[in-house]
Amino acid sequence: AAGVIQSPRHLIKEKRETATLKCYPIPRHDTVYWYQQGPGQDPQFLISFYEKMQSDKGSIPDRFSAQQFSDYHSELNMSSLELGDSALYFCASRGGLAGDSTDTQYFGPGTRLTVL
């Protein structure tokens, strides 16, 4: 079965640089979530989109922005990177169009961002 795809899987950036993380949800899933997991930490919710509109916002810095496109993929844009942004960034998707009426979020493998 198709899963959530994230790219790139690993990313190394310098401080003050910009990064773009991409997420491709399970086909016909209409809701995307972004989470940040620091080393040894639990995942923290950043932002979510439903039907291409932002639906909820968590602890996302103002330096970060995100959007969901017409094909339902999502991108997380991170500017003025700081050392503390080094983390694993997960994308999750949830069904709707696919007839999956459950509230299960399916996670991608994550993008490991390292800021030097």
Added chain:
Amino acid sequence: GNSVTQMEGPVTLSEEAFLTINCTYTATGYPSLFWYVQYPGEGLQLLLKATKADDKGSNKGFEATYRKETTSFHLEKGSVQVSDSAVYFCALRWGPIQGAQKLVFGQGTRLTINP
């Protein structure tokens, strides 16, 4: 606000031992409850879930029962294997608005099973 508290880790057991990882939650309303597992270097995988009081979620020999009276969702397995070594996260999902149901995670419990 909504929160999840898991038992402190790490937990180390011998193969075939009985496992319990405690999880309690604080929430307004009636959240859905989940256990996710994270193997080394991998993403989060849904292990099991329960959506209402007294529901029991089960998968791969793991079980957890949604206890509203004690606001708990403890994870149990009767006989663990080396391959169960991973980090386990308890989580709740709550939100009345379509698309706004984010997950709130506990701090995770690292489980190591020795042969």
